[in-house]
Amino acid sequence: MSDLGTARRHRDGPNIGSNPAPEPRGSPVTQTLEPATEAAARRLDAVIIGAGVAGLYQLHQLRELGLDVLAVDAAGDVGGTWWWNTYPGARFDSEAYIYQYLFDEDLYKDWSWSQRFPGQEEIHRWMVYVADRLDLRRDISFSTYVTGAEWNDDTQRWTVRTDTGEVFDTQYFITCAGMLSAPLENMFEGQDTFDGPIFHTSRWPREHVDLDGKRVGVVGTGATGIQVIQTIADRVADLTVFVRTPQYALPMHNPAYDETDVTAYKDRFEELREKLPNTFTGFEYDFEHAWADLTPDERLARLEDIYANGSLKLWLASFAEIFFDADICEEVSEFVRQKMRDRLQDPELIDLLVPTDYGFGTHRVPLETNYLEVYRRENVHAVGVRDNPVVRIRSEGIELADGTVHELDVIILATGFDAGTGSLTRMDIRGRGGRSLTEDWGRDIRSMMGLAVHGYPNLLTTAVPLAPSAALCNMTTCLQQQTEWITGAIKHLQAQGKQVIEATAEGEEEWVLHHDETANATLISKTDSWYLGSNIEGKPRRVLSYTGGVGEYRRRTLAVAADGYPGFDIH
Template identity: 75%
Template sequence: MNRAIEDAVAGKEASQTVKLDALVIGAGVAGLYQLHMLRAQGLTVRAYDTASSVGGTWYWNRYPGAKFDSEAYIYQYLFSEDLYKGWSWSERFPGQPEIERWMNYVADRLDLRKDIQFSTTITAARYNEDSRRWMVETDRGETIDTQFLITCGGMLSAPVSDLFPGQDSFKGQLFHTARWPQEPVDLAGKRVGVVGIGATGIQVIQTIASQVGQLKVFVRTPQYVLPMKSPKYGPEDVAAYKARFEELRNTLPYTFTGFEYDFEHHWADLTPEQRLEVLESVYANGSLKLWLASFGEMFFDDTVNEEISEFVRKKMRARLKDSRLCDLLVPTDYGFGTHRVPLESNYLEAYHRPNVEAVSVRDNPIERVVPEGLQTADGRVHALDIIILATGFDAGTGALTRIDIRGRGGRSLKEDWGRDIRTTMGLQVHGYPNMFTTAVPLAPSAALCNMTTCLQQQTEWISDCIKYMRSKKRTVIEPTAEMEDNWVAHHDETADATLISKTNSWYLGSNIPGKPRRVLSYTGGVGTYRKKCDDVAASGYQGFAMQ
């Protein structure tokens, strides 16, 4: 670490400008790897994170029941066999505490902490056209002068928490799941309300139903759910998945979604009996395989999607039994797979408990928070001691629009994306030279990918690009307007062919009022996206202007 950085961290020279080759925003999966690779090139690089330690998503998401729904042995870095094999998972889908420990293991094994500044929020970044560098500001009053600005803030890191009038008036405790406190929250015997039944809300509900005195779940949009099977791992299980390291490294980056499995079957080639056999088999797997490796036609063909949707509905109805609960909790107005599909463990059964009540807010929405609890439009007040908001995120864009980022001519990224969400391959944005991005729209990492697979690919592409620039004595890179136009058009053509584009969800930003409508994630597949990125690099970064 150079002396200027040490002084700034110690607060000895808060007014002094720190000079870097590269600044990384975030110390999660992407940020840690980006820091490691750029440091290996000999760059003066530093990562900044609002959190007090590493982990990104897995630092913040401490809510009850938080866990993987990607298999642990594929949610890992694949650049180092020693790093991969040096950690052993306890089960197929571990919980947040174990995942956070793994992230700390990575930071320690790679000796990354010395180049990370924690408890620091990047508040603004301005591109200086004269110096061709970024001037970055923090909430500590620091200024950092950096050649490259690399955003690794995550695609689900800007929580939607200020939802209802009167939240500050509540006499009890109110939490957003993405900002759950580190100290334990006493739920025993309490009257608890959960708002939101997406993947996060489902994990919370199934976990706390047996702990609380009374649980009210405010249900608006029901979800298709799949049962999770998470067997514990013994030494033989760990040895078995570690022996697959080379296989996984050679497979994951090239599948459709970055998982170990891929679509193997074609609907038209099978009889109805054979299709049912496939669906039963992948359903029994207890993973996301039904969604990501059964029949790809479900994303394009209404008829196929309806048959698969009804298969899942029947499974859910058989578990719920109660007709009112079926009406509330089984989706009928959109198709399976066009939303994020949650895995669960006895989530549906939780509604059978005498202390759990499902409150429909689809036609009777929550109107406000009052001192006693939540008030719905019909005037009813639901008395509560604790309110848990599992209300999601400003996905893909929120991590950056909450920073005042100014590019060429003072243009604002928040304003640009407020009009039209555009990127070039999810790696750069025209008008913002030397700013590289991960986990932003128009790349698979925005939603449709095993995140470590896609984030590794993006950070490697960025690192290779910077290495290429340095070898050619170039100091500035920016996608051309034509390149960005072409990518946006390709992205939209690909997305518009899917049923995802016809279904309101956070995949389209529909959960944020006024957010421009566009499928956030590239839907052409992880392997296809990788090849397109590799082709750009092989061409000498054609479509990216360098100076």
């Protein structure tokens, strides 16, 4: 096992491309970047934060435009999420053959997946394959994170600083840091007093962690916690799971692929390239039937058929009404609850692990493999902490509000992220007149289509709030859309001989109103979860993801580009 010092170094590790030391929510960032001398700064056309799915493709595209561009990433290699998340059981829950780039048929077909939902090691190998195939590493600075960036009103350029002391003078500052890259690590009083190691799942050590024969506690039962729990249950001596919010978990059907399977999905390349960007969630499946058009028996038959598919299809392509109609959502929720009850069997476990106070689909829906059955093992104990919360971590374990102390050797925190905004608000980004993005988003989370923010010229963004990539999307589909839009905008500026693009206040306001009108019609907006930022005390409440659909978002963003970028000031 890693020693405690190593565990804490990983636990407190940096965000992807960003400062690892978060500002407390609500406190202003007071640091002001000192002006860099021209001799000290490296002059570039573009700096990209991140070398994950978005960052790699963005780097490739801007190099194709002939720009002098550098990507910066705090990780030691390419991969983004798939470099950081090495925790036990980490894997896709998007089908592998749709979680790929679609801009190059040979790039797509020259890689073969071993199964429908591969694990982290295979996913990371795929990203290494992409980086090597496109020769991207020569323009990536690894083990480097951005500590701050400042727009210079006089030069109309960005000054970007890193922890290594490098300074970049760049025209475009493009963020591809990911929507789940700012982990919630220091959650509990007394974490530094624990005698054993504490690991956050997103900062899992790259060296082997020996859990065999240990008393392990897992805090958190979201998608990540579920993967960890189901994977380590038969390895540890004793597993205590601290359950606050139960999840509507769906069983994963994950067959291995043989040569016939691989050939079959590769033969669908053109179909997938056309279909994925235009569905509701960027997956290959979409809503096909209206609830009212089917009889009760037909609805049940459809639910049973989709449930047996063993994917996210029940969530993302059963009935769209589950997102809008509380009664229909309740019927589908009860269908899933009964499936879970049948597997759990134990009334106490059912009471603890089957959701009843929110509807199916209004939270992130995880896929699992025998997760529920894990709780029927003698060495696994589920502890409810909604009404008896964790109050502190002691040297010997975790203490609850009623004074109970659960003695542990290892603590695993699957406690989630400051989603959508955290990767950027944890660094000091200063726009026109020195305005702070941390402070601006601390008051009100706004953007123009998730691609730009008023007051921050030439700051172009991916996977931030008010775009589908903030949550409700197959990430590669949405990140390809966004990076291609950014590339198109820069190409437009080149053709026009212009230097600056910035969202106007009016354009941003129009998009925010459209986003809110769309989001507030859904049940998601009425359900506390990280989708609204409600897992972060003091974070402004707004549905983070655009809920109008991936295809609709694509049509709207492409229309803006085709019409000469209304809602943006270009000069």
